[in-house]
Amino acid sequence: MRILDSVEHLRAGMDYHLARQNLLTANLAHVDTPGFRPMDLQRAGAFEGALQTALVATQPGHIAQPHAASGEAWRVTQGTSQAGGLDGNGVNVDREAVKIATNQIRYDTLASLVQNELSGLAWAANDGRGA
Amino acid sequence: MTAIARLESTPLLMPEMTRQVGAVDGAEGASAQRGPNGTTGASGADSIGALFSDAIDQANRAEFAATKKVEALSSGAADDLHGTMISVKEADISIRLVGTVRNKILDAFQELWRTSV
Amino acid sequence: MSRPAQVSGVFSAMEIAASGLSAERGRMNVIASNLANARTTRGANGQAYQRLDPVFAARPIAANSFDPVLRSVKEVSLAGVRPDTTPGEMVYDPGHPDANPQGYVQYPNVNVVTEMVNLMTASRAYEAGVTSIESIKAMARAALKIGQ
Numbered sequence: 597m598r599i600l601d602s603v604e605h606l607r608a609g610m611d612y613h614l615a616r617q618n619l620l621t622a623n624l625a626h627v628d629t630p631g632f633r634p635m636d637l638q639r640a641g642a643f644e645g646a647l648q649t650a651l652v653a654t655q656p657g658h659i660a661q662p663h664a665a666s667g668e669a670w671r672v673t674q675g676t677s678q679a680g681g682l683d684g685n686g687v688n689v690d691r692e693a694v695k696i697a698t699n700q701i702r703y704d705t706l707a708s709l710v711q712n713e714l715s716g717l718a719w720a721a722n723d724g725r726g727a
Numbered sequence: 728m729t730a731i732a733r734l735e736s737t738p739l740l741m742p743e744m745t746r747q748v749g750a751v752d753g754a755e756g757a758s759a760q761r762g763p764n765g766t767t768g769a770s771g772a773d774s775i776g777a778l779f780s781d782a783i784d785q786a787n788r789a790e791f792a793a794t795k796k797v798e799a800l801s802s803g804a805a806d807d808l809h810g811t812m813i814s815v816k817e818a819d820i821s822i823r824l825v826g827t828v829r830n831k832i833l834d835a836f837q838e839l840w841r842t843s844v
Numbered sequence: 845m846s847r848p849a850q851v852s853g854v855f856s857a858m859e860i861a862a863s864g865l866s867a868e869r870g871r872m873n874v875i876a877s878n879l880a881n882a883r884t885t886r887g888a889n890g891q892a893y894q895r896l897d898p899v900f901a902a903r904p905i906a907a908n909s910f911d912p913v914l915r916s917v918k919e920v921s922l923a924g925v926r927p928d929t930t931p932g933e934m935v936y937d938p939g940h941p942d943a944n945p946q947g948y949v950q951y952p953n954v955n956v957v958t959e960m961v962n963l964m965t966a967s968r969a970y971e972a973g974v975t976s977i978e979s980i981k982a983m984a985r986a987a988l989k990i991g992q
Contacts, residue, residue: 605798605802606801609802638847688866690862690865691863693862694858694861694865694977697858701854701855701984702803706800708812708988708991709801711991712815712816712819716819716822719823720826724823724826724829806849806850806854807853808984808987812990816991
């Protein structure tokens with residue numbers, strides 16, 4: 597059993613939140629793009645009940661399905677709500693900014709938990725004395 | 728694999744060490760523990776052993792609860808930030824308590840072994 | 845998280861604050877429209893511009909949550925705009941292209957001072973929303989410190 601197996605699911609979670617941060621930041625960057633719909637990243641367990649359109653790369657260089665290194669299924673979803681404004685842009689700046697903030701909080705939480713777990717392992721590796 | 732399992736260095740000798748340390752501790756403590764009725768406290772072996780196994784039980788339970796909460800939070804199923812953090816810290820402290828008690832038993836046993844030879 | 849909050853925690857509070865920011869931003873857009881058209885005597889419908897008022901509505905965020913607090917709290921949404929039918933002032937100006945047969949021009953019912961006050965109120969409300977989001981973030985950071 598590898599030492600780092602105990603933080604594997606935490607690491608996978610951090611992968612997911614980092615990838616999602618990329619998508620959400622891109623949403624903010626496209627606040628003035630005509631016809632743009634905000635995107636989000638769903639992971640396994642959150643698919644049921646959500647209306648989604650799977651992204652397929654039809655040309656090289658376009659965004660294809662992202663995937664986790666651990667093999668967990670992720671899906672890029674695109675908002676289908678009615679777009680506002682004359683240019684058809686559907687990005688709500690305030691909601692995207694809050695999503696970015698909450699995503700960061702979750703990432704920080706997982707990082708803190710990883711630190712906790714690893715320091716406990718280091719202490720045990722030192723036979724419970726010091727460290 | 729729990730932290731307890733990682734900590735155990737001499738699992739076979741632990742009960743014997745605990746018994747010997749507890750016997751000495753009980754003999755010393757019995758004379759001081761005579762209550763107003765003239766009764767002695769619990770025998771030393773029981774108290775050290777009981778303390779140790781209580782600490783292990785508590786650490787196991789705390790670690791189990793913390794693991795469940797951490798998995799819920801990291802998979803996105805739960806939103807409980809401070810509850811998870813408190814559980815994790817509680818489990819961490821419980822495990823370190825087991826380590827401290829085990830180290831004290833080990834040190835006490837080594838002290839005994841030196842003096843009794 | 846990419847799914848809605850299910851307990852009244854840090855993330856639900858931030859979503860509610862975000863709805864407030866969004867609503868105030870919508871209100872500022874409406875005010876900007878009023879200010880820009882304060883002297884528009886002929887709109888697309890041939891009439892003078894009628895000032896608009898935003899209409900806010902409260903919307904529950906998780907009506908069937910097991911958490912009683914989350915069941916009760918509501919976020920705000922900009923449900924629409926309502927034209928203000930108060931007549932504006934009539935100014936006697938027979939040479940004006942939009943003058944009526946009596947020589948009076950109908951001006952919009954926009955009071956620039958009132959709109960500026962509304963704009964400042966909306967701006968302060970937006971700042972208050974940002975402050976509450978910052979304080980929620982500080983609470984989350986404090987929770988993380990427990991694990992340090």
